Amino acid sequence: MKSKKSLLQYLFPNTLxxxxxxxxxxxxxxxxVAVAFFVAAxxxxxxxxxxxxxxxxxxxxxxGRVQTHLDNQLFxxxxxxxxxxxxxxxxxxxxxxxxxxxxxxxxxxxxSDRDIVVPESSAFDDTFQRTFEFIDDNGQVLEGxxxxxxxxxxxxxxxxxxxxxxxxxxxEISEFTRRLFFILAVFALTMVLAMSQLxxxxxxPVSKAANILTKVRNGEAERIDGSYPEEIxxxxxxxxxxIESNNTIIxxxxxxxxxxxxxxxxxxxVLQNEAADLPKARKTLFQEQIETMRQQVQVYLDRxxxxxxxxxxxxxxxxxxxxxxxxxxxxxLNPHLDIGSQFDALNGVDFSGEVNDFQEIIxxxxxxxxxxxxxxxAVTGRSLENSFVIEVEDDGEGMSEKxxxxxxxxxGRVDEAKTGWxxxxxxxxxxVGEYSGSFELSKSKLGGLKAIVTLxxxx
Amino acid sequence: xxxxxxxxxPDLNRQLVDACSDAGYxxxxxxxxxxxxxxxxxxxxxxxxxxxxxxxxxxxxVLEEWRNxxxxxxxxxxxARDRWSDKVAGIDAGADDYLAKPFHIEExxxxxxxxxxxAAGHASSELVNGDVVLDTRTSKVTLAGKPVKLTSHELRLxxxxxHHPGQIISRTELTEHLYxxxxxxxxxxxxxxxxxxxxxLGSNFIETVRGLGYRLQDEG
Numbered sequence: 001m002k003s004k005k006s007l008l009q010y011l012f013p014n015t016l017x018x019x020x021x022x023x024x025x026x027x028x029x030x031x032x033v034a035v036a037f038f039v040a041a042x043x044x045x046x047x048x049x050x051x052x053x054x055x056x057x058x059x060x061x062x063x064g065r066v067q068t069h070l071d072n073q074l075f076x077x078x079x080x081x082x083x084x085x086x087x088x089x090x091x092x093x094x095x096x097x098x099x100x101x102x103x104x105x106x107x108x109x110x111x112s113d114r115d116i117v118v119p120e121s122s123a124f125d126d127t128f129q130r131t132f133e134f135i136d137d138n139g140q141v142l143e144g145x146x147x148x149x150x151x152x153x154x155x156x157x158x159x160x161x162x163x164x165x166x167x168x169x170x171x172e173i174s175e176f177t178r179r180l181f182f183i184l185a186v187f188a189l190t191m192v193l194a195m196s197q198l199x200x201x202x203x204x205p206v207s208k209a210a211n212i213l214t215k216v217r218n219g220e221a222e223r224i225d226g227s228y229p230e231e232i233x234x235x236x237x238x239x240x241x242x243i244e245s246n247n248t249i250i251x252x253x254x255x256x257x258x259x260x261x262x263x264x265x266x267x268x269x270v271l272q273n274e275a276a277d278l279p280k281a282r283k284t285l286f287q288e289q290i291e292t293m294r295q296q297v298q299v300y301l302d303r304x305x306x307x308x309x310x311x312x313x314x315x316x317x318x319x320x321x322x323x324x325x326x327x328x329x330x331x332x333l334n335p336h337l338d339i340g341s342q343f344d345a346l347n348g349v350d351f352s353g354e355v356n357d358f359q360e361i362i363x364x365x366x367x368x369x370x371x372x373x374x375x376x377x378a379v380t381g382r383s384l385e386n387s388f389v390i391e392v393e394d395d396g397e398g399m400s401e402k403x404x405x406x407x408x409x410x411x412g413r414v415d416e417a418k419t420g421w422x423x424x425x426x427x428x429x430x431x432v433g434e435y436s437g438s439f440e441l442s443k444s445k446l447g448g449l450k451a452i453v454t455l456x457x458x459x
Numbered sequence: 460x461x462x463x464x465x466x467x468x469p470d471l472n473r474q475l476v477d478a479c480s481d482a483g484y485x486x487x488x489x490x491x492x493x494x495x496x497x498x499x500x501x502x503x504x505x506x507x508x509x510x511x512x513x514x515x516x517x518x519x520x521v522l523e524e525w526r527n528x529x530x531x532x533x534x535x536x537x538x539a540r541d542r543w544s545d546k547v548a549g550i551d552a553g554a555d556d557y558l559a560k561p562f563h564i565e566e567x568x569x570x571x572x573x574x575x576x577x578a579a580g581h582a583s584s585e586l587v588n589g590d591v592v593l594d595t596r597t598s599k600v601t602l603a604g605k606p607v608k609l610t611s612h613e614l615r616l617x618x619x620x621x622h623h624p625g626q627i628i629s630r631t632e633l634t635e636h637l638y639x640x641x642x643x644x645x646x647x648x649x650x651x652x653x654x655x656x657x658x659x660l661g662s663n664f665i666e667t668v669r670g671l672g673y674r675l676q677d678e679g
Binding site: 258262263265266267268269270271272273274276290294305325326328329332333335355356359360362363364 | 468470471474478512539540542543544546547550551555556557559560561562563564577
């Protein structure tokens with residue numbers, strides 16, 4: 001039963017290639033996202049620690065650049081060599097205050113007379129330093145560091161505070177992340193495209209095997225030949241074994257059908273002969289029934305023969321040798337006949353088909369000719385580009401156009417009296433038809449019938 | 460004329476034996492390949508009807524062995540298989556004619572007659588010697604156009620001599636070809652038959668060659 005493909009099945013076909021492609025793409029994308037996440041986090045961490053280091057360096061710089069007078073008054077004009085500390089409201093501030101004393105202070109121009117307020121919650125470490133976060137008047141988030149040291153003769157505690165504007169850090173980080181994501185997106189896209197091609201190339205042996213398998217089914221190949229990757233080879237081997245065992249089973253079944261049909265022929269012969277002694281009415285009945293059985297046996301033998309052909313692959317038959325053999329048989333069976341053979345042109349030509357079929361075609365034509373001939377039969381042959389032609393003629397009475405027409409009709413038998421006469425021609429017609437060849441009957445120059453058979457040539 | 464029938468089906472074998480005996484032949488029979496091969500190898504038959512499908516030794520092998528041993532008697536092959544490949548195999552093995560089952564007994568007899576005639580070099584089914592004519596199809600004998608009644612043994616003797624005109628035929632040879640193997644062979648009876656034939660067909664018809672045998676005048 002063949003159901004219609006749903007949209008889902010259409011979008012997500014159940015193919016190995018699609019599965020591999022989707023799964024590997026998902027894996028690649030997850031990998032890329034994870035990489036992006038870790039790299040971004042790592043970058044942020046290192047950017048933050050760089051900022052902290054900068055603040056620490058700057059605070060030590062400040063400490064080196066201020067002094068106190070004897071009255072503890074701060075003096076000095078520290079220049080950290082960073083223009084951002086001079087720009088008002090930049091968020092990059094520093095201030096130095098004596099703890100507990102108002103007015104004894106120096107601050108960066110950017111800060112002016114405003115205070116850097118350290119939240120009470122942040123605690124000093126054992127080197128009297130603490131970091132904090134501070135939001136200035138403009139709402140800018142600042143990273144701050146405070147260190148308290150004694151200056152001068154050492155009794156007066158001073159608080160050094162310095163801040164850096166996080167917005168530049170955030171800007172830097174987001175800039176980096178943006179670049180990172182772009183690069184990774186390009187990478188991921190390349191990966192997906194490469195994956196689709198890799199899957200295609202990687203699965204090529206599978207489609208190759210599938211193509212040959214189709215050929216096997218169509219009778220164009222006998223087995224899957226060639227070597228395949230380790231993963232597929234077992235399937236190929238098993239398929240070949242299956243094909244072989246299938247052929248064996250078919251062969252066996254065919255042999256059994258053949259044997260059964262043939263084994264019926266002897267009892268039929270016995271019955272036929274025994275019936276000869278019966279009273280006329282019963283004899284006719286017996287003979288009619290026997291003839292029906294004989295025809296049935298023949299039908300099944302013919303079927304077995306035809307199915308034999310469609311299941312086996314291409315074969316080739318040397319025409320010249322087989323023709324010679326058949327002519328020899330006919331001349332032995334009919335020593336009184338003069339058989340003229342002119343088929344040297346077929347030397348080296350191969351029939352694209354089975355030897356049994358060739359024998360059946362030509363044998364029946366020769367037998368037919370020998371039955372009707374009064375003394376002479378001619379067999380001629382020639383080869384064409386893709387086919388070859390064999391003509392069998394006799395010097396008998398021949399057939400009228402009407403008789404030829406009847407004979408060429410399916411199952412047509414002209415002369416019922418002579419057993420096997422028309423049947424022979426009908427077998428020839430059937431087999432030639434199976435090979436897409438042509439079969440014609442016409443008048444021979446010898447006076448009798450001329451049968452012309454055209455069959456495909458094996459390249 | 461003495462023939463051998465090798466057919467494994469007992470009924471068909473019996474029918475063939477009956478029909479051939481009725482037709483005037485001395486008939487031996489075998490029901491398998493080995494027995495058939497032995498008989499054909501040791502007895503002088505004028506023709507053999509040989510089935511291809513035999514138990515034990517198949518017909519093709521039997522025939523090949525006969526031919527390899529130089530046995531040249533005409534052989535009519537019977538077979539259930541009527542494909543041309545089977546025919547080619549049969550003829551290749553040395554068969555002289557071929558008949559596919561099922562067949563009419565008359566067809567077998569006709570083929571048999573033709574084979575024996577052909578082996579003797581005759582083309583026509585009527586054998587003529589002077590005024591005497593033997594129609595091999597009907598086994599009827601006429602002398603100057605008038606029918607002559609013969610017993611089956613007389614007919615066999617006459618037929619054998621007709622198939623070998625001009626040849627000196629010993630009494631032993633005649634005995635071998637007139638009787639089947641089960642017959643109690645007594646060569647003296649040959650003289651009786653020759654005497655009767657001379658009475659019916661003319662005293663000079665069969666010539667006695669002293670110490671050697673008999674000869675039919677070759678007037679065909």
